Amino acid sequence: MPLKPIRRPTTALAPAAPRRAGAPLLTAAPRDYTYDGTFEGLLTVLFTVYDWRAAPNSIQPEATAQTGLFAQLAHRETDEAQAARVWEGLLKTMDPEARTRLYHVFLSEDADRELLIFRYVDLALRAGQDIAENYANADVRRVQRLGQMMFREKHRMEAFVRFEKTQDELFHATIEPDMDVLPLIAAHFTKRYADQRWLIYDRRRHYGLYYDLTRTDVVQFENAAGTKSSDISATVLDEREPLFRLLWQAYFDHVNIPERKNLKLHRRHMPLRYWKYLSEKQPREQRFVPIDNKRPPGDANLRLEKE
Template identity: 85%
Template sequence: MKPIRRPAATPTPAAPRRAGAPGLTGAPLDYTYDGTFEGLLTVLFSIYESKSPPNSVQPEGTAQTGLFAQPAHRETDEALAARVWEGLLRTMDNEARTRLYHVFLSEDADRELLIFRYVDLALRSPVDVAENYANADVRRVQRLAQMMFREKHRMEAFVRFEKTSDELFHATIEPDMDVLPLIAAHFTKRYADQRWLIYDRRRHYGLYYDLTRTDIVQFENPTGRKATDISATVLDEREPLFKHLWQAYFDHVNIPERRNLKLHRRHMPLRYWKYLSEKQPREVRFEPIKNKQAVVGKEVSAGQKLLPPQ
């Protein structure tokens, strides 16, 4: 009996090793930029071009450096920023690259250096670092991206519009993170048949949709007014009715026997309540519909039974 000869296994080709990033052998610098994501990408390009690692990376208006340190300011270059953004796909997939943008929008105090350390780790690693949870920076990036996703989801659920007399639907929000760039597509698609404005009170800018496109609009810092106040003279005359109907609906679907405030606050944190119509003081208390009772002493039509008084 002849022995069975198995074909030799084809060796698995080794994954191509990345070229890696140049050594950062220069003196550390305190980089400053204009505070935009494109500006940060420009700083990343400058770091590897000059081979000078960052001692710090801060927005120009809030930069804090040492007593004798001279900040190295980098002007935003849109072309270089686009080049860096596209180049990141050579070291990470699109999902990991998107997480870096979400980290920037999180406004974390260490976001700039965190993004640099993550990018530098990806450039110098022969394998994908997205799931290298043994690394503290990878874990932090993942955590901030998850927090941003939750904040985005809540804003899409908790925005409440008020209609003005000129047919504009206005909403005020105050999220912990800068979520407006992430919720623009959702509201543009969902409310494509009406003009609307979502204003971020904390960051003093908003999204405005004019039935054709959604733009970012800037606002000056309002003073002397409450967070949720809109002048009654600009509101649609039916707006109080809409607010009451929404509150009545919320009260009607409520089941007192299944009330669980701890769970309720987990899904709808207290910090959102001041912008929710259903959480505002009731001007007219909701009353459930009661069964009509026949009035004793009045004529009863033929065939109608007179219900006894209760």
């Protein structure tokens, strides 16, 4: 039987996927950049770095900039168009979650946050793809770590904020978080307390969030030093507020089970630095007396007979 030649299918090789254009080489002399301290200002600096092709020696807020004797500062005014262009362009090499994480790094107020964000963005641009899982890189690990810290701080602020009612029906709370979490908790409190006016003031950063039943705005006070929550309470609190605080403390004491007390676990879930804002952790104005609900029936009957 004659052999028939085997005809192999001829398939054209698929063209290689086009590689995204990487970041331009930074061939100019490095510069010391300053900006106004806003996230949009930092994005403007990132745009300038690649526009001038000059890598940053440093990126610092103008108000606190520290440089060498012969350093020449390159201050960049915030340009919203350039900032928006950079923000949208980041989606070409990272997903929305990774991009949001960079904003959280900025809010973390880490000492190296500006250069850390630049190095992360530059690495992503030159890789042409998402680098969120490149844990071999120290900058990627640091960004992930700061993102986790911000998530925990946000969650704790949402859980531990305690409002006090003023005479003009405003609910106010004073906080002092380690990180700038107010922009992250605004949506939570706007949704949860949509039926009342409230103010959350960050004493460390001297600004707050104010909700007027229609929208939530960022507010600042001329008196940057501010006053303590206790000083405010003494003058403008609703006259029933001490009673509410006493009722809350009584509720906390009565639901507590002394036999199951675990201070180590308690402090892990509720760190000591938050206690100063919690009503249940303040000194008691009245001595706590446990509810007498475990007396044997016989004792109760005996008491009634004596009466």
